[in-house]
Amino acid sequence: MKNIKLTIEYDGTNYSGWQRQPNANTIQEEIEKAIANAIGEKITIIGAGRTDSGVHGKGQVANFITDSSIPGTKFKYAINRYLPEDIAIIESKEVEKSFHSRYDALGKKYKYLIYNAPIKSPLLRNYTYYVPYKLDFEKMNEAKDYFIGKHDFAAFMASGSNIEDTVRSIYYASLNTYNNIIVFEIYGDGFLYNMVRIIVGTLVDIGIGKISPHDIINILKSRDRKSAGHTAPPEGLYLEKVCY
Amino acid sequence: MKNIKLTIEYDGTNYSGWQRQPNANTIQEEIEKAIANAIGEKITIIGAGRTDSGVHGKGQVANFITDSSIPGTKFKYAINRYLPEDIAIIESKEVEKSFHSRYDALGKKYKYLIYNAPIKSPLLRNYTYYVPYKLDFEKMNEAKDYFIGKHDFAAFMASGSNIEDTVRSIYYASLNTYNNIIVFEIYGDGFLYNMVRIIVGTLVDIGIGKISPHDIINILKSRDRKSAGHTAPPEGLYLEKVCY
Numbered sequence: 001m002k003n004i005k006l007t008i009e010y011d012g013t014n015y016s017g018w019q020r021q022p023n024a025n026t027i028q029e030e031i032e033k034a035i036a037n038a039i040g041e042k043i044t045i046i047g048a049g050r051t052d053s054g055v056h057g058k059g060q061v062a063n064f065i066t067d068s069s070i071p072g073t074k075f076k077y078a079i080n081r082y083l084p085e086d087i088a089i090i091e092s093k094e095v096e097k098s099f100h101s102r103y104d105a106l107g108k109k110y111k112y113l114i115y116n117a118p119i120k121s122p123l124l125r126n127y128t129y130y131v132p133y134k135l136d137f138e139k140m141n142e143a144k145d146y147f148i149g150k151h152d153f154a155a156f157m158a159s160g161s162n163i164e165d166t167v168r169s170i171y172y173a174s175l176n177t178y179n180n181i182i183v184f185e186i187y188g189d190g191f192l193y194n195m196v197r198i199i200v201g202t203l204v205d206i207g208i209g210k211i212s213p214h215d216i217i218n219i220l221k222s223r224d225r226k227s228a229g230h231t232a233p234p235e236g237l238y239l240e241k242v243c244y
Numbered sequence: 245m246k247n248i249k250l251t252i253e254y255d256g257t258n259y260s261g262w263q264r265q266p267n268a269n270t271i272q273e274e275i276e277k278a279i280a281n282a283i284g285e286k287i288t289i290i291g292a293g294r295t296d297s298g299v300h301g302k303g304q305v306a307n308f309i310t311d312s313s314i315p316g317t318k319f320k321y322a323i324n325r326y327l328p329e330d331i332a333i334i335e336s337k338e339v340e341k342s343f344h345s346r347y348d349a350l351g352k353k354y355k356y357l358i359y360n361a362p363i364k365s366p367l368l369r370n371y372t373y374y375v376p377y378k379l380d381f382e383k384m385n386e387a388k389d390y391f392i393g394k395h396d397f398a399a400f401m402a403s404g405s406n407i408e409d410t411v412r413s414i415y416y417a418s419l420n421t422y423n424n425i426i427v428f429e430i431y432g433d434g435f436l437y438n439m440v441r442i443i444v445g446t447l448v449d450i451g452i453g454k455i456s457p458h459d460i461i462n463i464l465k466s467r468d469r470k471s472a473g474h475t476a477p478p479e480g481l482y483l484e485k486v487c488y
């Protein structure tokens with residue numbers, strides 16, 4: 001019996017997200033089907049975190065227990081053979097029996113791409129959030145620093161979520177521009193449901209001038225979803241890395 | 245009567261190339277249909293050059309003559325309303341009556357992206373040429389300089405092409421790496437059918453070690469398609485800019 005850790009890249013465009021659910025095309029299900037085809041075992045994989053419909057994975061992590069004799073590093077080839085071309089195992093290895101991809105995660109890094117230009121880009125349409133309005137980058141850059149540290153992020157959680165402890169620590173956040181693309185990166189110990197997308201939507205509202213950077217302090221204090229900005233769409237979001 | 249110049253971006257993945265043809269989904273046809281819907285005129289647009297199935301456009305150019313009263317710069321909005329999301333007019337303006345997007349082109353710039361890693365990228369699958377082999381970047385970089393200047397490129401033209409004058413001038417070529425991506429850029433007065441893709445395929449064959457950089461001299465001299473390398477696939481190619 002061994003425990004296999006997978007690192008997974010996927011284009012989330014054509015999926016109803018990570019988590020298996022009836023009557024929907026999901027990334028988890030595709031990987032479980034591919035594993036069944038590759039090793040003849042019907043197993044359930046444990047993902048480090050769910051991603052929503054349209055969200056992409058660059059370094060999603062999952063693990064599963066198997067009796068297969070395939071060496072850990074070879075699983076990626078065996079499974080990739082049966083995966084559609086918008087999902088790939090980019091790394092596989094055997095880990096300790098006790099390893100659990102969700103409980104053992106110490107942190108996650110997300111990336112979010114905004115495309116800011118007068119006309120929407122056909123090439124980037126599924127891979128960026130298209131914002132046509134002029135954005136004040138300096139204000140957005142100032143605002144992002146207010147998220148760093150340990151805060152109660154209740155105002156940045158989708159309403160209706162059933163989480164009691166809404167305190168999270170953000171270790172790092174950066175904002176950079178490359179021509180018409182704004183790249184936001186954020187690294188923290190954990191994220192509430194839709195948290196990155198609400199943070200980005202709020203940054204965009206700051207860039208447009210609807211909210212001022214200093215308002216973030218009061219939004220955090222309010223613990224009220226309605227005081228934060230809009231939820232940015234899924235297509236700009238990438239789960240970059242899960243740290244253990 | 246006015247002459248309108250369009251600059252066009254498109255994701256070529258789901259099209260049978262630029263040029264209108266029976267029973268095929270083409271970019272030219274989509275734009276002509278959108279113009280018909282936007283201004284109620286059935287017109288034919290003149291493209292600066294064809295792109296093959298799967299090849300992308302970042303700065304394709306086309307022009308057309310119209311009686312419409314819409315100001316030149318507003319055409320982009322009127323046409324984009326009727327285009328699918330993988331094609332967009334990013335610029336439109338009125339130009340001199342004599343302007344012809346193909347005959348007046350002084351040069352074209354292409355970009356080609358190679359993804360070089362152990363596993364194919366799901367996110368970049370339609371936007372890069374996936375090469376799993378270890379590539380000698382220094383040799384590829386040395387080789388690219390042999391293409392610069394005025395040469396007979398007959399060896400770098402798809403066999404079966406019916407072009408008599410196969411002499412072209414390459415003004416500029418560059419090769420850069422960003423993590424696992426190799427970016428090749430080439431600018432010249434004109435390109436033969438499949439010329440960029442055969443140049444890139446030859447550079448990859450040099451990177452693998454099948455051909456040496458200095459061989460380019462003899463391949464050019466041979467005027468024989470069989471002496472050059474393979475034809476790189478369309479998905480890595482972008483028509484970046486047409487210069488007038």
